[in-house]
Amino acid sequence: MPGTAAGRGPAGGGGTAGGGGTAGSDGPATSDGPAGSGGPTQGAGPAGGTGPAGGAGPVGWREAAERALYGPGGFYLRERPANHFRTSVHASPLFAGAVAELLVRVDRALGRPPELALVDVGAGRGELLTGVLAAVPGEVAERLRPCAVERAPRPGGLDPRIGWRRELPGPEEGLVGLLFANEWLDNVPADVAEVDERGVPRLVLVDPDGRETLGPPVTGEDAAWLHRWWPPAPEPGTRAEIGRTRDVAWARAVRALGRGLAVAVDYAHTRATRPPLGTLTGFRDGREAVPVPDGSCDLTSHVALDACAEAGRHAAAEHGARGRPAPADARGGGRPVPAPDRGGAGDDSRSSARGCEGGRDGGAACPGPAGGATAPAAPSAPPPDGEPAPRGEPAAPAGRPPAAVGGEPAPPDGAPPAAVGEPVLVTQREVLRALGVTGERPPMALAARDPAAYVRALSRAGAAAELTDPSGLGSFGWLLQPVGTGLPASLASVLPSRA
Ligand SMILES: C[S@@+](CC[C@H](N)C(=O)[O-])C[C@H]1O[C@@H](n2cnc3c(N)ncnc32)[C@H](O)[C@@H]1O
Numbered sequence: 327m328p329g330t331a332a333g334r335g336p337a338g339g340g341g342t343a344g345g346g347g348t349a350g351s352d353g354p355a356t357s358d359g360p361a362g363s364g365g366p367t368q369g370a371g372p373a374g375g376t377g378p379a380g381g382a383g384p385v386g387w388r389e390a391a392e393r394a395l396y397g398p399g400g401f402y403l404r405e406r407p408a409n410h411f412r413t414s415v416h417a418s419p420l421f422a423g424a425v426a427e428l429l430v431r432v433d434r435a436l437g438r439p440p441e442l443a444l445v446d447v448g449a450g451r452g453e454l455l456t457g458v459l460a461a462v463p464g465e466v467a468e469r470l471r472p473c474a475v476e477r478a479p480r481p482g483g484l485d486p487r488i489g490w491r492r493e494l495p496g497p498e499e500g501l502v503g504l505l506f507a508n509e510w511l512d513n514v515p516a517d518v519a520e521v522d523e524r525g526v527p528r529l530v531l532v533d534p535d536g537r538e539t540l541g542p543p544v545t546g547e548d549a550a551w552l553h554r555w556w557p558p559a560p561e562p563g564t565r566a567e568i569g570r571t572r573d574v575a576w577a578r579a580v581r582a583l584g585r586g587l588a589v590a591v592d593y594a595h596t597r598a599t600r601p602p603l604g605t606l607t608g609f610r611d612g613r614e615a616v617p618v619p620d621g622s623c624d625l626t627s628h629v630a631l632d633a634c635a636e637a638g639r640h641a642a643a644e645h646g647a648r649g650r651p652a653p654a655d656a657r658g659g660g661r662p663v664p665a666p667d668r669g670g671a672g673d674d675s676r677s678s679a680r681g682c683e684g685g686r687d688g689g690a691a692c693p694g695p696a697g698g699a700t701a702p703a704a705p706s707a708p709p710p711d712g713e714p715a716p717r718g719e720p721a722a723p724a725g726r727p728p729a730a731v732g733g734e735p736a737p738p739d740g741a742p743p744a745a746v747g748e749p750v751l752v753t754q755r756e757v758l759r760a761l762g763v764t765g766e767r768p769p770m771a772l773a774a775r776d777p778a779a780y781v782r783a784l785s786r787a788g789a790a791a792e793l794t795d796p797s798g799l800g801s802f803g804w805l806l807q808p809v810g811t812g813l814p815a816s817l818a819s820v821l822p823s824r825a
Pocket residue numbers: 402403407413414415416447448449450451475476477478492493507508509510513514
C-alpha cells in the first residue's frame with residue numbers, strides 16, 4: 327500500500343505532515359501545538375476514562391504510543407481490534423484458509439515434523455488461529471501447536487488447543503513451523519522525525535492530547551537508521567517514522583523459530599517509495615482518526631519492510647548454522663530483497679519465554695522445545711456499509727506510484743533465485759494467488775446447474791477480490807523469511823519473478 331500522508335494531520339487544519347510542520351520548532355515543550363490549530367480533538371479521552379494515565383510533558387511518539395496502546399488501560403489491552411478496523415483476517419475466512427495452505431506447504435518442506443508450531447504474533451483475539459485450525463487437514467491439526475503471542479489477555483471461549491502468551495518464544499525453544507504476524511509491526515511504536523527550518527531532522531514530541539513540538543536533533547542509532555533507510559528530504563516539515571523498533575521486533579520474531587518460515591504482513595513502503603510526510607495515523611470506531619496518544623484510538627504507521635527484511639536476514643543467519651539441511655521440498659526462490667548498501671540492523675536483545683498463559687481458560691500450553699504442546703489521508707468517513715475501515719488502505723493520490731513492495735526495482739533478467747535463508751518481499755496479491763486465492767468469477771453455467779453453489783462461489787470470488795485488490799489489501803507487503811530452510815518449493819516456483 328502506498329504510504330501516503332497527504333492531508334493527514336490533526337483536526338483543525340493545522341497539522342504535522344502537510345500542514346507546515348510542527349509548531350514550536352525552536353524547542354520542545356512549547357505547548358504551541360500544531361501549526362494553525364488548537365491541536366487535535368479535545369476531550370478525546372478513552373471511553374469511560376479507562377485509558378492510560380498520561381505522563382506530564384511531551385515525549386517522543388514511541389514512548390507515547392507504547393503507553394497509549396499497551397500501558398495500563400491501553401487501547402489494545404482494552405479494545406477488540408475488529409471493532410475499530412478491518413484486517414485481512416476480519417475481511418474473509420479465505421485469508422485463514424490461505425494461511426492454512428501456506429502452513430501445509432511449510433510442513434511438507436520441513437519434512438512433517440512431529441510437532442508443528444504455528445505462532446501468531448499480535449494475534450488480536452485469536453481469530454486467525456481459530457480460522458486456520460478449522461481449515462487445516464486433520465493429520466496436520468493433530469501435530470499442530472498453535473499459539474498466540476499477544477499483549478491483550480486471552481479471550482474467553484477460545485479453542486483450548488490454542489496457547490496464549492504475552493511474549494515471543496525465545497530461541498532456546500527451537501520451534502519448528504510457521505510464525506505469522508499480520509498487521510503487527512505497524513503497531514510496534516516508532517519515533518517520528520521532522521526536518522526543522524535549518525534542515526535538521528529532530529525528534530517529534532507529543533503531549534497526551536496530541537499536541538506536537540519539535541525536540542532535540544535525532545542522534546545515535548536512530549540517526550543512523552534514518553540515514554540508511556529513510557533519509558528525509560531537507561525541506562522543513564518533511565517527516566519520517568524511525569523504524570528501528572520494528573527491525574528489532576522482527577529480528578526477535580525470526581529468532582523465535584529454530585526452523586521454518588516467518589512471515590510479516592503489513593502496509594509497507596520501501597526505500598524507493600517512502601512517503602515524504604510520514605504515515606502516522608489513528609483509527610477509532612471503524613474510521614480513521616487524528617492520532618492522539620491518550621488510549622482512545624489505535625496508533626499506527628506503515629512499515630519500512632525492507633529494513634525489517636534486512637534485520638530478519640541477520641537474525642536468520644544466526645540460526646542458519648543451527649538448522650538441519652532443508653528437505654527436498656524446501657528451496658530458495660521468489661523475489662529476493664535487494665542487498666543492503668551498508669551497515670547492519672543489530673539487535674542484541676532476546677525475548678524470554680515469560681508470560682505464557684497456556685492452559686488458562688482451558689487453553690493449551692504453548693509449544694516448547696521438548697514437549698511441543700507443553701510448552702493516510704485526513705480522517706475519512708466510515709465505509710458506506712458501516713464496516714470498520716481497513717487500515718493502511720487509503721488510496722494514494724492520483725499519479726502516485728502503486729504499492730511500494732511490488733514496486734521494487736527489478737534485478738537483471740536471469741537473476742538466480744533467492745538463496746536459502748534469504749528474505750523475500752512480495753505483495754499479498756502475489757502470495758494469495760500462489761496459494762490459490764483468486765477473484766475469478768464462477769462460470770455462468772454453474773448458475774443454471776446449481777444456483778446455490780453459484781451464489782457461494784460468487785461470494786467467495788468477491789472476498790478473494792477484496793483480499794487481492796491491488797489498490798487495497800492486495801498491495802500489502804508480505805515479508806517471507808525462511809529460517810534454516812528455504813521457501814517451500816511449491817511456493818517459490820509460483821511466486822512471480824521480477825520482471
Ligand atoms: C492491528 S492488531 C492485528 C490483529 C490481528 N493480527 C489481525 O490481523 O486481525 C495488532 C495486534 O498486535 C498486538 N501487539 C502489538 N505489539 C505486540 C507485542 N509486542 N507482543 C504481542 N502482541 C502485540 C496488539 O495488542 C494487537 O492486538
